[in-house]
Amino acid sequence: xxxxxxxxxxxxxxxxxxxxxxxxxxxxxxxxxxxxxxxxxxxxxxxxxxxxxxxxxxxxxxxxxxxxxxxxxxxxxxxxxxxxxxxxxxxxxxxxxxxxxxxxxxxxxxxxxxxxxxxxxxxxxxxxxxxxxxxxxxxxxxxxxxxxxxxxxxxxxxxxxxxxxxxxxxxxxxxxxxxxxxxxxxxxxxxxxxxxxxxxxxxxxxxxxxxxxxxxxxxxxxxxxxxxxxxxxxxxxxxxxxxxxxxxxxxxxxxxxxxxxxxxxxxxxxxxxxxxxxxxxxxxxxxxxxxxxxxxxxxxxxxxxxxxxxxxxxxxxxxxxxxxxxxxxxxxxxxxxxxxxxxxxxxxxxxxxxxxxxxxxxxxxx
Numbered sequence: 045x046x047x048x049x050x051x052x053x054x055x056x057x058x059x060x061x062x063x064x065x066x067x068x069x070x071x072x073x074x075x076x077x078x079x080x081x082x083x084x085x086x087x088x089x090x091x092x093x094x095x096x097x098x099x100x101x102x103x104x105x106x107x108x109x110x111x112x113x114x115x116x117x118x119x120x121x122x123x124x125x126x127x128x129x130x131x132x133x134x135x136x137x138x139x140x141x142x143x144x145x146x147x148x149x150x151x152x153x154x155x156x157x158x159x160x161x162x163x164x165x166x167x168x169x170x171x172x173x174x175x176x177x178x179x180x181x182x183x184x185x186x187x188x189x190x191x192x193x194x195x196x197x198x199x200x201x202x203x204x205x206x207x208x209x210x211x212x213x214x215x216x217x218x219x220x221x222x223x224x225x226x227x228x229x230x231x232x233x234x235x236x237x238x239x240x241x242x243x244x245x246x247x248x249x250x251x252x253x254x255x256x257x258x259x260x261x262x263x264x265x266x267x268x269x270x271x272x273x274x275x276x277x278x279x280x281x282x283x284x285x286x287x288x289x290x291x292x293x294x295x296x297x298x299x300x301x302x303x304x305x306x307x308x309x310x311x312x313x314x315x316x317x318x319x320x321x322x323x324x325x326x327x328x329x330x331x332x333x334x335x336x337x338x339x340x341x342x343x344x345x346x347x348x349x350x351x352x353x354x355x356x357x358x359x360x361x362x363x364x365x366x367x368x369x370x371x372x373x374x375x376x377x378x379x380x381x382x383x384x385x386x387x388x389x390x391x392x393x394x395x396x397x398x399x400x401x402x403x404x405x406x407x408x409x410x
Contacts, residue, residue, distance in 0.1 A: 046061070068103065068104055068260070068261060069103075069105070069106070069107065069110075071099050071103075073107075074099045074102050074103065074105075074110060075095070075099055077107055077110045077111060077114075078095070078098060078099065078102070078110065078114060081110070081111050081114040081115065082114065082118075082123070085118055085123070087118070087123050089128075091128075093192060093195075094128070094130050096192055096193075096195065097130070097134065097191070097192070098133065098134075098137075100193055100263075100264055100306065101134055101137045101138070101264070102137060103261070103263055103264075103305070104141075104260065104261025104262060104263065105140075105261075109140070112140075113136070113137055113140055116136060116140075117132075117133045117136055117137075120132070120136065122136070138231050141231065141262055142231070144258070144261070144262070145233070145258070145262070148255070148258060149239055149240060149251050149254070149255065150235060150236050150237070150239040150240040150251055150252075150255045151233055151234070151235060151236075151255055151258060151259070152233065152234045152236065153231065153232075153233060154222070154225075154232040154233065154234050154268065156222050156225050156226055156232055174342070175211070175215070175333065175334065175335040175336055176215075176216050176219075176220060176335060178333065179207070179209065179220055179333050179335075180220075180223065180227070182207075182331065182333075183223075183224055183227045183228065184227065186204055186228075187227060187228055187229075189201055189203065189204065190203075190228045190229075190230065190264055190306060190308075191229070193264065193306045203304070203305075203306050203308075204308055204330045205300060205303065205308065205309060205327075205328065205329060205330055206267075206300070206308050206309030206310060206311065206328075206329050206330065207224075207308075207309075207310055207311075207329055207330060207331050207332070207333060208272070208311045208312075208313065208316075208324065208329045208331075208332045208333070209221070209310065209311070209312050209313070209332075209333050209335060210312070210313040210314070210315075210316040210332065210333070210334055210335070211314070211334050211335030211336060212314070212335070212336065212337055212375055213314050213375065213377075214375030214376060214377030214378055215335040215336065215337065215338075215375050215376055215377075216335060216376055216377075217312040217313075217335055218270060218312060220310070220312075220335075221266070221268045221270070221310040221312060222268075224266050224308070224310050225266040225268075228264075228266065228308070230264050230265050230266050230308075231262065231265045231266070232265070232266045232268055233259065233262060233265050233266065233267055233268065234267075234268045234269075234270065235255065235259075235267055235268070235269050235275075237269075237275035237276070237292070238275075239251075240252050240255060240292065241288065241289075241292075248288050248291075248292055249288070249291050249292055249295060252292045252295050252296065253295060256295070256296070256299045259305075259307050260303070260305045260307065262307070263305035263306050263307040264305075264306035264307065265307050265308075266307075266308050266309075266310055267307055267308070267309045267310070268310050268311075268312075269309065269310070269311040269312070270312050271312060271313065271314060272311040272312065272313050272319065272323075273313045273314065273315050273316070273318040273319050276289065276292075276293045276296075276319070276320065276323070293320070297322060297323065297328065300328045300329075301327055301328065309329070311329070316332075337373065337374070337375055338374075338375070338376055338379070340368050340369060340372070341368070343367075343368040343371050343374065343379055344364045344365060344367075344368035346376050346379045346380070347362075347364050347367050347368060347379060347383065347403075348364055350379065350380050350383040350384075351364075351383055351398070354383065354384075354387050354398075355387060355397075355398040357397075358397050358398040358399070361397070361399070361400075362398070362399070362400050362403065363400045366400065366404075367400065367403055367404070367407070370404065370407050371407060374410075378410065381410070382403060382406045382407055382410060383403065383406075385406040385409070385410075386398060386402040386403040386405070386406040387402075389402055389405065389406065390402045
């Protein structure tokens with residue numbers, strides 16, 4: 045009997061042995077471990093909703109790791125008296141999950157900023173764009189499903205598999221991936237396809253399998269795949285890489301179709317025409333959203349947001365209508381870049397006020 049956390053890339057071994065994958069602990073087993081760990085300290089957990097949240101967040105942990113997590117929370121005083129500090133408990137568990145990802149090939153934990161001012165700016169900008177606001181409202185409608193996945197399944201709801209956001213660069217697609225994690229209150233994990241590829245035969249495919257298993261273990265979470273058309277650009281033909289990318293793509297498709305964990309995939313794409321059609325059919329992504337360039341009124345509001353963020357005292361004297369009419373075809377990122385350039389130029393010139401003329405000059409130089 046050979047025990048190993050992963051299967052070696054040399055797949056010839058599988059011809060001579062029976063390979064058995066040990067499944068992760070089921071929810072009932074996790075509940076029993078939690079209750080035993082708490083009762084041993086004289087702590088009763090009668091809140092079924094919170095217990096369900098705790099179980100969901102501990103999925104993927106071994107029995108020893110679960111006991112360790114509960115012990116750390118007890119020692120930290122999060123279970124003291126009748127005021128169980130659930131937010132701190134969940135934060136501690138997510139910190140332990142983040143430690144699991146350190147050094148893992150192809151996956152990276154993304155810190156979602158908790159700066160209230162910064163988040164307010166981003167939230168205002170997402171509301172300005174009709175396309176981003178549609179995505180935001182779609183997420184709001186499904187937040188309760190992720191907050192209590194066990195009850196959602198009992199009620200017949202399917203856990204959302206994910207969304208594909210496509211559109212012109214600089215229109216806020218990556219921002220919405222981070223906003224998804226914020227809205228659903230889930231950790232954000234980025235999948236880097238380049239890191240998964242390796243020269244040894246079979247290694248790339250094995251890295252993909254291991255990465256997807258780790259995502260399952262980290263659930264509930266948001267898996268972010270940025271510029272997915274570049275990640276799977278070689279999946280239509282296997283002539284240049286011996287079919288490696290095609291096989292990796294096949295494993296990803298199968299996982300998207302079969303997955304039952306509460307891990308939601310957020311993929312962004314600049315050019316949807318380069319994506320294989322089988323990736324976009326129903327059953328893979330729940331919805332496909334298109335984010336277009338901002339209209340003239342949307343550009344005016346974006347100018348207002350970024351000028352107010354940097355030079356609030358000068359906002360009233362700036363002709364926003366004129367600036368928005370001069371920036372036809374600009375994305376939200378382009379508009380922000382213009383404001384940044386104008387503020388820098390005004391500072392270099394020693395001017396104490398930001399004027400319409402400085403922003404006009406920045407537009408002409410773009």
